[in-house]
Amino acid sequence: MQILICDDSKVARRSMARCISESFSGEILFAEHGIEALSVLESTSIDILFLDLTMPEMDGFEVLAEVKKRGIKTQIVVVSGDIQAIAQQRCYDLGAYAFVEKPLKQEVAKPLFHDLGIPYYLEDEAPKEMPTAGTLFERFQEVSNVALGVGAATIAEQLKEFIVLPVPQVGDLSFGELTMMILDTVSRPDSCAVAQRFVGGGLHGEALVCIEGNAIQQVGERLGYAPGAISNDEVVVNLVNVLVSSFLVSLSEQIGLDFSLREPLRIENFNPNDSMLSENEHIFTVEYTYNAESIDLDCSVLFMFDQTSVAIIEGQLEMLQ
Numbered sequence: 001m002q003i004l005i006c007d008d009s010k011v012a013r014r015s016m017a018r019c020i021s022e023s024f025s026g027e028i029l030f031a032e033h034g035i036e037a038l039s040v041l042e043s044t045s046i047d048i049l050f051l052d053l054t055m056p057e058m059d060g061f062e063v064l065a066e067v068k069k070r071g072i073k074t075q076i077v078v079v080s081g082d083i084q085a086i087a088q089q090r091c092y093d094l095g096a097y098a099f100v101e102k103p104l105k106q107e108v109a110k111p112l113f114h115d116l117g118i119p120y121y122l123e124d125e126a127p128k129e130m131p132t133a134g135t136l137f138e139r140f141q142e143v144s145n146v147a148l149g150v151g152a153a154t155i156a157e158q159l160k161e162f163i164v165l166p167v168p169q170v171g172d173l174s175f176g177e178l179t180m181m182i183l184d185t186v187s188r189p190d191s192c193a194v195a196q197r198f199v200g201g202g203l204h205g206e207a208l209v210c211i212e213g214n215a216i217q218q219v220g221e222r223l224g225y226a227p228g229a230i231s232n233d234e235v236v237v238n239l240v241n242v243l244v245s246s247f248l249v250s251l252s253e254q255i256g257l258d259f260s261l262r263e264p265l266r267i268e269n270f271n272p273n274d275s276m277l278s279e280n281e282h283i284f285t286v287e288y289t290y291n292a293e294s295i296d297l298d299c300s301v302l303f304m305f306d307q308t309s310v311a312i313i314e315g316q317l318e319m320l321q
Contacts, residue, residue, distance in 0.1 A: 001026035001117070002045060006037035006063070007052040007079070008167065011142040012102070016050055016079065019109055021119035034058025038066055046074045048116055051096075053080040053087065054145060054165045064094035075116065079104060081149030082165045084156045102146045103254070136310070139317050141170040144286045147250035148301075152290060154246040155239075155299075159222045162293040169287040178283050178304065182208060190214070192232065193267040194240040198248060200259035203309040207247075208267075209240045213296040233266060240264045243290075243301055255316040284310045 003026060007013050013030050020028065029044065031037035033055045040046065049067075053060035060078060067074065078091045081102040088099045100108055113120040145168060152163040173181070191212045198205050220235040221227055241264060248259045286303040305313065 001047045002029065003027070003048050003050070003118070004029045004031060004037060004040055004044075004046045004074075005050045006031040006034065006055075006060075007050075008032055008055040009052070009138065009142045009145065011139050012052065012079075012145075016104065019104060019113070019121050021121045023119045034060065034063040034066075037063055041067065041072050041074060042070075048118070049074050049076045051076055051078050053078060053082045053091075054149075054167055056167055061090060061094065064091060064096060068095045077112070077116070081146040083149055083153045084163060085153075086156065086162045102149070136314050136317070137170045137172075140286070140313065141168055143251065143254050143317070144168040144170060144288075146254060147247045148288055148290075150250035151243055151246040154242060155290065158242065159219060159292070159295075161222070161295060161297075164291040164293055166288045166290070169285075171285055171287075172282050173285050174282055178285065182302070188212060192216075192236045194236060194264045195267055196240060196244050196264040197262040198244070198259045199262075200252070201257040201312060203257060203259075203305070203312045205303060205305045205309055207240075207244045208302045208304070209243055209264075210300040211236050211239060212298045212300070213292075215292070215295040215297045218295055219297060237264050237266070239299070243299060247301070247303070255313060256319075257312070257316060282307065284313075 001024075003020070005013050005016050005028065007016070017028055017030075026047075029040055029046070031040055035058045037049065037051070038058070041049070051060045051063060060080065064076065064078075067076065075097040076095065077098045077100060078096045079100045079102060080087070083101050091099050098112060100112065110120050148168055149165060152165050155161075156163045188210065191210050193208065193210045196207045196209070198207065216232045216235050217227070219239060220230045223235070223238060225235075241261075244264070245261060248261070252258055284305040284307070288301055290299040290301070292298075
């Protein structure tokens with residue numbers, strides 16, 4: 001038996017491979033994106049493909065469509081943080097054998113692996129040697145992938161709308177770079193920018209959300225308000241609350257920290273000195289944009305963490321490794 005694991009995250013590939021028992025006598029291959037996965041599928045007889053959805057170059061939906069089009073006979077298990085009901089149904093419509101939510105849980109993995117004929121790693125086994133867990137950026141990007149998938153599912157359910165998931169950009173920016181990025185964001189025409197601070201377990205951070213598009217009132221109606229009963233500003237604040245809180249709830253569950261949110265504040269004119277991060281030379285950021293598939297709505301989200309918070313996050317990730 002030959003298994004292919006396709007995920008742009010080294011951390012996710014390593015985690016999936018570690019689930020497979022040492023007694024497995026087959027071969028495990030890896031691909032970092034869909035184009036590479038298709039190349040392997042065309043050149044090698046792969047029995048089972050574990051496939052992520054949100055990837056650069058070619059995403060999981062495109063891989064599923066190409067596998068179906070080319071008549072490649074491989075069982076495909078989608079392993080994704082994109083847990084929108086519509087996303088799951090699309091995977092099955094494209095021929096996926098199973099859909100599994102990230103992170104992979106033992107109670108899900110054991111029966112799935114049994115059905116697939118793959119020996120599952122048991123706690124009394126010595127774990128196989130694997131590459132290092134990756135940098136803080138790599139590990140936190142995978143955690144962020146899962147969290148933004150939860151956020152998208154929450155928004156999708158409330159708006160009855162499919163949300164196109166991006167690959168989050170995780171990085172360390174200088175305050176000057178961050179200031180230019182935020183000034184560009186809040187100066188966009190026909191946009192609303194909102195800031196929301198959060199704290200928890202010694203961690204301090206701030207989220208900036210920029211809402212663009214002509215569907216604000218339509219969003220309000222999908223949230224359950226009568227036409228014209230709520231202003232655009234109120235719709236935006238409600239939407240921001242959902243975007244920020246859903247991400248932080250998932251982050252809390254993954255790294256073991258509880259967060260509390262401050263009231264979101266509409267930003268008319270951004271002043272860098274008003275930011276809680278203004279005294280930091282470098283800021284750890286997570287940036288992504290949700291796009292609604294069939295209505296004119298884009299939500300750009302930027303999470304910012306100070307250096308003390310980075311150390312706390314790294315400590316939590318080390319404990320969970």
